[in-house]
Amino acid sequence: MGIKEHQEGSAWSRNYSESHCYQYDIRLKNYKRDLEELGLSETDVERLKIEDFNFSFVPPTDKWTCDKIKEFIERHEWLGKMPTRPTHRFIATYQGRIAGAIVMATPNTISNILGKEHRHQEKLISRGACISWSPKNLGSSLIMFAVRWMAKNTEFRYFTAYSDVEARELGTIYQACNFIYLGQSSGARFECLDPNRPELGYFSDRILRRASFIKRKTLEAGIEWNSAWQDRERVLWDQIPDETRAKIDAVLQAYKDSIIERKLPYKHKYVYILGPTKKETDGLRAKFIDLNPSKAGLKYPKNRGPTIVEEVNQAPDNSLAWPCRVPPEELTKRPNPCWPIDMEPLVPLKKFRSIKEVATMYGISTWLIYHHIKTDPTFPAVNIGLKKRFLIDIIKLESWLNEKTKTFNQSEHRLPSVAQLLEVK
Numbered sequence: 001m002g003i004k005e006h007q008e009g010s011a012w013s014r015n016y017s018e019s020h021c022y023q024y025d026i027r028l029k030n031y032k033r034d035l036e037e038l039g040l041s042e043t044d045v046e047r048l049k050i051e052d053f054n055f056s057f058v059p060p061t062d063k064w065t066c067d068k069i070k071e072f073i074e075r076h077e078w079l080g081k082m083p084t085r086p087t088h089r090f091i092a093t094y095q096g097r098i099a100g101a102i103v104m105a106t107p108n109t110i111s112n113i114l115g116k117e118h119r120h121q122e123k124l125i126s127r128g129a130c131i132s133w134s135p136k137n138l139g140s141s142l143i144m145f146a147v148r149w150m151a152k153n154t155e156f157r158y159f160t161a162y163s164d165v166e167a168r169e170l171g172t173i174y175q176a177c178n179f180i181y182l183g184q185s186s187g188a189r190f191e192c193l194d195p196n197r198p199e200l201g202y203f204s205d206r207i208l209r210r211a212s213f214i215k216r217k218t219l220e221a222g223i224e225w226n227s228a229w230q231d232r233e234r235v236l237w238d239q240i241p242d243e244t245r246a247k248i249d250a251v252l253q254a255y256k257d258s259i260i261e262r263k264l265p266y267k268h269k270y271v272y273i274l275g276p277t278k279k280e281t282d283g284l285r286a287k288f289i290d291l292n293p294s295k296a297g298l299k300y301p302k303n304r305g306p307t308i309v310e311e312v313n314q315a316p317d318n319s320l321a322w323p324c325r326v327p328p329e330e331l332t333k334r335p336n337p338c339w340p341i342d343m344e345p346l347v348p349l350k351k352f353r354s355i356k357e358v359a360t361m362y363g364i365s366t367w368l369i370y371h372h373i374k375t376d377p378t379f380p381a382v383n384i385g386l387k388k389r390f391l392i393d394i395i396k397l398e399s400w401l402n403e404k405t406k407t408f409n410q411s412e413h414r415l416p417s418v419a420q421l422l423e424v425k
Contacts, residue, residue, distance in 0.1 A: 021130070023078045023167065030076065031132040038097065038133075045133045053099060053138060055145040057153075058089040064090070069101045076101075076129035078167055088154075090146040092138055099134050101125040102146045107160060108206060113182070113271060113292055114158055115282060123150060125161040128173075140176045147177075149307035151274040157284055162186060163268040166303045171268045176368055179270035180288070181298045186269040193260040202262065213236045214252065219250040229238070268301055285371065299363030352382070352391040 018156055026385045035045070057063045067088050070082050083105040092100035105126035107374050110119045113392055125146075130139045150156050161179065163171035171179070190205040207213050211230045218225050236243060275281040289296040372379045380396035383389065 003074070016241045023169070024025075026076060026078055027130075027132040027410045028215075028276050038095070040133060048094075048133075048135045050135060050137055053094050053134075053141075055090065055092050056140060057146075058091055060089075065089075068098055069103065072098050072101050072131075073103060073127050073129060076131060077127050078129075079127065083124075086126065088123070088150065090142060090149065092134075092142045092145075098131075100130040100142045101128065102142055103151070104146065104159070109205075110271070111160060111182075111271075113295075114273070114287055118157060118284075121155055123154075123155040123156040123159050125159055137176075139173050143173065143177055147272055147274055149407055151281075152276050157275055158271055158273045158288075159270075161269070161270045165265050165267065165304075169192045169268070170301050170304055171270050174222050174270040176181070177272065178365055179272045180295070180302050180365070180367075182271055182292075182295050183268040183298055184266045184301065186267050186270050188259050191264055193262070195258070195260060205261070208252070208256065214248065217251055218248050219254060223247055223251070282374075285367075286375065297364050298363075298370050332345060351393060351395065353394050355390055355392065358392050358394075358397070 010071055021116060029190060035041070058069065060066065066089060069091060073082055073157045074080055085106040086103050087106060090102040091098050092103075103126055106125040107122055110122055112119050114121070125143065128139065128143065130142070147159050150159065160182075161171065161174055163169035163174070165184070170213040171181075191202040192205055192208070193202050194200060201288060211233045215225050223244065226239075229236050240248070272290075273281065273284050275284055280378045285286075301402070355366050356370050369392070370390075380398060380400055381390045381394040382393070384391055
């Protein structure tokens with residue numbers, strides 16, 4: 001990250017406080033120049049549709065296009081740089097020019113949300129941006145094209161993404177794509193700034209643990225490095241002689257003492273689970289719910305500003321950091337902010353609601369409701385159409401939620417049932 005100059009002389013600031021995210025700010029600043037470069041008018045832009053764009057996967061062997069994607073990300077993506085370990089690239093083009101790009105990468109940390117046997121099937125949506133004049137849904141269309149292509153042509157089955165609250169991101173595009181929200185408790189906890197090399201900007205504290213970094217600092221200190229001490233980005237400390245290890249530790253500690261460390265706020269995290277077939281997709285999504293019951297049904301965040309201040313720290317520029325997290329809310333608890341005011345007086349009068357209405361009322365995804373309809377015969381839904389148009393009985397839904405909550409509490413706290421209490425021994 002660090003200080004990155006964007007178009008029209010705008011620089012990223014950790015004190016950014018506009019009502020929209022910083023990514024949108026870049027779009028506004030690039031808009032005029034982007035139109036001039038392609039020779040488009042605002043009237044031309046208003047007529048653009050998703051069908052006017054071509055979507056494609058870019059293989060790593062296509063060096064020319066990969067370089068163009070790098071230039072595009074550096075100009076249009078708010079971080080202003082490519083990820084450290086990119087693996088797959090996707091583009092949307094208009095008249096042969098890149099209008100959108102998605103870059104997937106190897107995750108820094110494996111989440112294991114589908115169990116250890118599927119941990120190798122995770123891919124991180126690390127970078128993504130669209131040109132300023134692109135139609136509204138181009139970004140979400142490109143993301144879903146990339147995810148479907150990956151599920152069909154690779155072994156990867158779940159795709160994670162983060163939204164940075166410092167850039168006032170909510171993950172709106174992931175919400176539009178019906179990603180599952182995993183809460184706000186992810187991301188690196190610290191980042192560092194080398195005062196002797198401020199031009200590098202802030203960098204993750206993970207770098208300090210990489211073998212390549214430790215090797216460089218060791219060689220700079222005049223200590224000989226043995227290749228047998230390193231396995232890719234892992235240092236084999238047990239292979240290093242005690243005396244040499246003590247010297248390396250001293251060098252690393254001296255460097256850590258010289259840098260400025262800054263605590264980072266938690267990020268929003270999302271995931272999309274998809275297999276090459278509907279059967280595999282349903283199985284993986286059911287497994288996710290079984291392994292992560294507290295995350296199945298979390299409502300999407302809607303507030304770009306701070307809501308709960310758990311901790312703040314003093315940043316190097318004397319500005320306060322963002323609050324750490326927004327607490328999750330479970331499906332069985334009705335979140336009042338998500339219940340539309342104009343619907344409240346109608347609920348007792350209208351017995352059945354559509355799936356979209358119920359999803360809005362409870363602040364959950366429609367996919368979760370469809371999952372309950374398919375897997376739980378006790379779920380209070382009725383089908384009134386030939387094409388499976390489901391309606392939900394609101395009164396029975398309340399009873400169903402209460403019963404599920406009671407069952408969960410009994411199993412969680414190992415409480416005996418009524419039958420068990422009355423059993424004569």
